Structures are given as C-alpha cells and as structure tokens.
Amino acid sequence: MLALILLGAACTKKETKVASPVEEGKRLYAVHCTACHAADPKKDGAVGPSNWGSSLELLERKLVHGDYPPGYTPKRPTRVMVQLPFLKDQIPNLHAYLNSP
Numbered sequence: 213m214l215a216l217i218l219l220g221a222a223c224t225k226k227e228t229k230v231a232s233p234v235e236e237g238k239r240l241y242a243v244h245c246t247a248c249h250a251a252d253p254k255k256d257g258a259v260g261p262s263n264w265g266s267s268l269e270l271l272e273r274k275l276v277h278g279d280y281p282p283g284y285t286p287k288r289p290t291r292v293m294v295q296l297p298f299l300k301d302q303i304p305n306l307h308a309y310l311n312s313p
C-alpha cells in the first residue's frame with residue numbers, strides 16, 4: 213500500500229515538472245522547424261539556413277508575418293519558409309533555445 217502511495221507521488225511530481233524555456237524551445241524547434249532547418253540550429257539545414265542567435269524581433273517577423281525586421285539582411289534571398297503564426301506565444305521559448313550557450 214505504501215509503495216503504491218509513493219509511486220503515485222513520484223508520478224505526480226513528474227507530470228507537474230515544468231520545462232524551462234530552453235527545454236520547451238528545443239522541443240518546439242524539433243517538432244516545427246527541423247523539417248527544413250538542421251536538427252542542430254547552428255548548422256544549415258537541407259532547406260533552411262542556420263538560425264542560431266536569432267533575435268526576438270527576427271523570430272516574430274519570420275514566424276508571424278513571413279518577413280524580416282527593417283534593415284535586416286536575410287541569410288537567403290528565397291521566400292520558401294511557411295508562416296507559423298500559431299507559435300506566436302512560443303517565440304520567447306524558441307528565442308531562449310536559439311540563444312542558449
């Protein structure tokens with residue numbers, strides 16, 4: 213009986229563990245970005261360029277509006293990337309991951 217209670221407590225702890233912004237950003241990046249960008253964001257992918265070190269503003273423009281901050285020189289002249297506006301609220305997490313050491 214005690215074992216069951218302890219087991220229950222251990223499970224609850226696991227489920228309520230909150231991912232850090234960097235962990236959450238990494239997960240989101242793997243799900244939504246690696247179809248085109250490299251699994252390692254420091255490297256160029258098959259379709260998309262490296263996006264390591266992207267600013268909040270660049271991520272917001274590219275994901276929500278499909279363009280670039282004023283005066284920014286894009287790494288590629290193409291317009292292949294899809295807009296992913298549903299990730300708007302996740303941009304701080306993606307930013308944390310893409311700017312982590």
Ligand code: HEC
Nearest residue numbers: 244245248259260263266274286287288290291292293294
């Ligand atoms: C459908 C393929 C595709 C997906 C999915 C995709 N990208 Fe891109 N991305 C590209 C391509 C291709 C470019 C180069 C510019 C262009 O053609 O739009 C790019 C460019 C970028 C740039 C600009 C880089 C620079 O400095 O010029 C950023 C930032 C970026 N992507 C971030 C992301 C993030 C973050 C995700 C996931 C949330 C993502 N992309 C998902 C294809 C993709």
